[in-house]
Amino acid sequence: MNLTYAAIELRRVARDYVSMFFVAVLPAFMYLIFGVSMDYGDQAVGNGNAALYTMIAMAAFGAVTATTGIGGMAAVERMQGWGRQLGLTPMSDREYVTIKAFVAFLIALVPVALIYLLGSVTGAEGSAAAWLLSGLVVIGGAAVFALYGLAAGLLFRTEAAIGAASGSLVILAFLGSVFFPLSGGMLTLAKFTPLYGYVALARYPLTEGEIVSTTGAAAGTDPLWIPLANLLAWGTVFGAGAVLLVRRGRGRQ
Template identity: 65%
Template sequence: MNATYLGLELRRFARDRANLFFVVVLPAFLFVIFGATQEYTDARIGNGNVGLYILVSMAAYGAVTATVGVGGMAAVERLQGWGRQLGLTPLPDRTFVTVKAALAVLVALLPVTLIAVVGLVTGAEGTVTAWALSMLAVAVGSTVFALFGLCAALAFRTEAAVSAASGMVVILAFLGNIFVPLSGVLLTIAKFTPLYGYVALARYPVTEGRLISNDGRDLGTEALWVPLLNIGVWALLLGVVATLLVRRGRSRQ
């Protein structure tokens, strides 16, 4: 790990105020609107209340937005020649990858931390274990989606592709049961989308697998293997696609 290079990357991220707002502040704002200010957030669910359930959802959305952007811009930098510039320095490729991975985790922690603080102040409640495991799942699981941004950038080779990928996260969040609890056919479809397994796994310490509909109906309990299988398959798929796109890029050079 090169602490100097990581520090430079963090400062560069901090200078992009527009990106900082959408990655860090917006998810917390959404939590306040859809969670903290609603009367139903005090209702109990599993090892916490609905407020904590919504908090985990918004934290997951913010973390994924962060890691998609980091992964995508890393690919764009390489495509635009930054990799050749780094090749003139003693910095090895593994350090570049390690720094970007660390950057993704640290950036993902920013919205997670802010939302957790807001949640504690506004009444999100749960056991210490539920809080700790859910926040850990949000932060670590979001790194999978750096591959999503990486694939978008490698496929279309422009910064616009990274912005488009970040925009697609909003659509995938709706389809993945993050913003609005789904039921029926929509819930069945959601289980095949990329974000479903990630957010369901993050919520699991709170809900213990219990599913609820938008009107509060109990939809039963989901086994832990369902979200684990979902996130495992998508991680493998995105990893394979990213590898193929890297090879395609090398063959063109």
């Protein structure tokens, strides 16, 4: 991997203060509002408490915002001619993708580290396994949404489209029972939305599949296969869409 180019990309992304605010500061602020300041933060949830339950969701939201934006910008850069410039260098397509993935991973670590640090000093409690495994799932699962951003960039080919794709994550988070627990028909609908499986899987080491209601009590159980199937299905959809859009773009050249 070209470490020089990776460092340039990392600095370029980090200098975009507006994007970094939405990636890191906004999810951390939302955790402080919904996870720390509320009375239910101390309520027991699975292997921890409600504050940890909220903390995991906010870290996941920040991570997918990062990977969606970087994945989308990679596509737009290629479509707008940056690929031709890179073609004059020894860098291969595989190395370009590897560098973008590496940068996305590092940027995604920022909100996760910040929110987990805040959680550790503001009353989020849980077993060691819940802390460690949830963090690993948050980081690993966020890669699926790089494909989402990539597909959006390939489809619309503009930076505005990437902003729209990142912004749509807010709607998907509400529909996916990320910001607050849903129930009834809304919960049934949530299980088919992209963020539900990812966040439910990240919460699984804490909840062990228990579905939390607005009161903090368990409202049923999700077997492990439900969030796994959701994440794999949407990963397949996003990946297949990106591949088809790449082929369509090549066909027009």
